[in-house]
Amino acid sequence: MVREEQSIHSPVHTGEAVHHGHSHGASSQHAGGHHLLQVEHLSIGFRMYEPDAAFFSAQQRSYQVISDLSISVHAGEIVAVVGASGSGKTLLADSIMGLFEPNAEVTGSIWFDGVEQTPESLASLRGSGISLVPQSVDHLNPLLRVGKQVEGVGRTRGRRAESDVREAASEARSARVQELFERYGLSPEVAKLYPHELSGGMARRVLLCCALMDNPRLIVADEPTPGLDLDLAVRALDDFRAFANEGGGVMLITHDIELALRVADRVAVFKDGTIIEETSVEAFNSPDTLKHPFAKALWHALPEHGFRSGAAC
Amino acid sequence: MLETRNIVFSYPGAQAPLYDGLSFVVDINERVALRAPSGFGKTTLCRLLAGFEQPSSGEVLFDGKPLPRSGVCPVQMIGQHPELAVDPRMRMRDTLAEAGDVSAAVLDALGIKQAWLNRFPHELSGGELQRFCIARAVAAQPRYLIADEISTMLDAVTQAQIWAFLLDYVKSNAVGLVFVSHSPALTKRIATRTVALDKDEDLA
Numbered sequence: 001m002v003r004e005e006q007s008i009h010s011p012v013h014t015g016e017a018v019h020h021g022h023s024h025g026a027s028s029q030h031a032g033g034h035h036l037l038q039v040e041h042l043s044i045g046f047r048m049y050e051p052d053a054a055f056f057s058a059q060q061r062s063y064q065v066i067s068d069l070s071i072s073v074h075a076g077e078i079v080a081v082v083g084a085s086g087s088g089k090t091l092l093a094d095s096i097m098g099l100f101e102p103n104a105e106v107t108g109s110i111w112f113d114g115v116e117q118t119p120e121s122l123a124s125l126r127g128s129g130i131s132l133v134p135q136s137v138d139h140l141n142p143l144l145r146v147g148k149q150v151e152g153v154g155r156t157r158g159r160r161a162e163s164d165v166r167e168a169a170s171e172a173r174s175a176r177v178q179e180l181f182e183r184y185g186l187s188p189e190v191a192k193l194y195p196h197e198l199s200g201g202m203a204r205r206v207l208l209c210c211a212l213m214d215n216p217r218l219i220v221a222d223e224p225t226p227g228l229d230l231d232l233a234v235r236a237l238d239d240f241r242a243f244a245n246e247g248g249g250v251m252l253i254t255h256d257i258e259l260a261l262r263v264a265d266r267v268a269v270f271k272d273g274t275i276i277e278e279t280s281v282e283a284f285n286s287p288d289t290l291k292h293p294f295a296k297a298l299w300h301a302l303p304e305h306g307f308r309s310g311a312a313c
Numbered sequence: 314m315l316e317t318r319n320i321v322f323s324y325p326g327a328q329a330p331l332y333d334g335l336s337f338v339v340d341i342n343e344r345v346a347l348r349a350p351s352g353f354g355k356t357t358l359c360r361l362l363a364g365f366e367q368p369s370s371g372e373v374l375f376d377g378k379p380l381p382r383s384g385v386c387p388v389q390m391i392g393q394h395p396e397l398a399v400d401p402r403m404r405m406r407d408t409l410a411e412a413g414d415v416s417a418a419v420l421d422a423l424g425i426k427q428a429w430l431n432r433f434p435h436e437l438s439g440g441e442l443q444r445f446c447i448a449r450a451v452a453a454q455p456r457y458l459i460a461d462e463i464s465t466m467l468d469a470v471t472q473a474q475i476w477a478f479l480l481d482y483v484k485s486n487a488v489g490l491v492f493v494s495h496s497p498a499l500t501k502r503i504a505t506r507t508v509a510l511d512k513d514e515d516l517a
Contacts, residue, residue: 085440
């Protein structure tokens, strides 16, 4: 099942070089000569019954949601994924985590750290290599106090260890929880609360803490900032930047283009189930350096620019 | 006129009340932005204004009277998490029908496709669901709309499209608007006034 990646290339790029369907910004890093994450020709469809047919004669057909999508994240890099709502961004995040609906039909390949992955191997990387910051706050367990949820992630690793080792590990984990809570302005009492007692922004911060808890190699952050005030959102993004600077990779799925541009190295524009433009952050300085009409429309629709809705295509 | 008079509210078991005697007035032709740090209680205030919570003392008044306890509430709230605001076992068509008839023009303006009506909530994206929540709130023919971070899950183009619809709607139907947003640029575009909850001053 496991193949070595064939696409090793020189770690040095010029700004103009295009390979694997994307170009690089001047500041992009390329540690180890390969991609930390590489998604190639990913297509996802769902089997559904013909919606217009009569009940008993309805045939199954495939409803294509993501088609021929390729994207890569290098070690040390933040790639922002921006694009139309409903275009399949969350599906992409779920695929990288190996989470598929039972009626999904998936083709394509996902490489992590130079090794091609199967759905099973992606599942085993969850929480120990790849961490997800989910979009919806209902990913929190409603019956578990949030302190325990943050602390509990990935505890299975120490299961067979000696009891004193386990105790030390457990203490280290609680210390890490406290450190993260402090960093995100969550008071120690918050650890004792249940998810329904949190505000939207607090729940968002708890999800961030969960993802940062286990020192992952790659973070897939699916809209991590809604509900956070500007200071907190900037702090969260700065943490992603620091995480990337230490050699991690971040895929930042977001609608907040303005914020994303502050920290990202590259931007991938997503529409109708595929990446229509993968470009450097610098290209977003002006609509003229963007190639695709939808990318230009996004630029014009920002409240800071035109707040224009008519340009949508 | 929507008015809060000296409201005090605390959740069970909390050490200090969220607000202690909060009063402000929103006129029907205003678009008021609420501003406060995360966790301060903006969403709770929205829920109080829309009648989902009752203050432990003080009153929320609509045109001088308390909000009706039954029937359609003249103050409708659109929430921050659309996936938690719809019944997961109901098709979207039935979810919309809860609020009464929704005109094709509204569906069109919000970009809701006919094919989505037969789907269940988990078959739609967060942004698509939010459009249904907005359509449902508008279908109830409210006098006030409370919008709690309603566009953070939308891309910039859709955000502009939906706010263009809502702005047009509140202006042409004389509906008052109270909204929460963490984006200063968006607030500047929409608001006629900002209320900073954590300070004792109203900013013009």
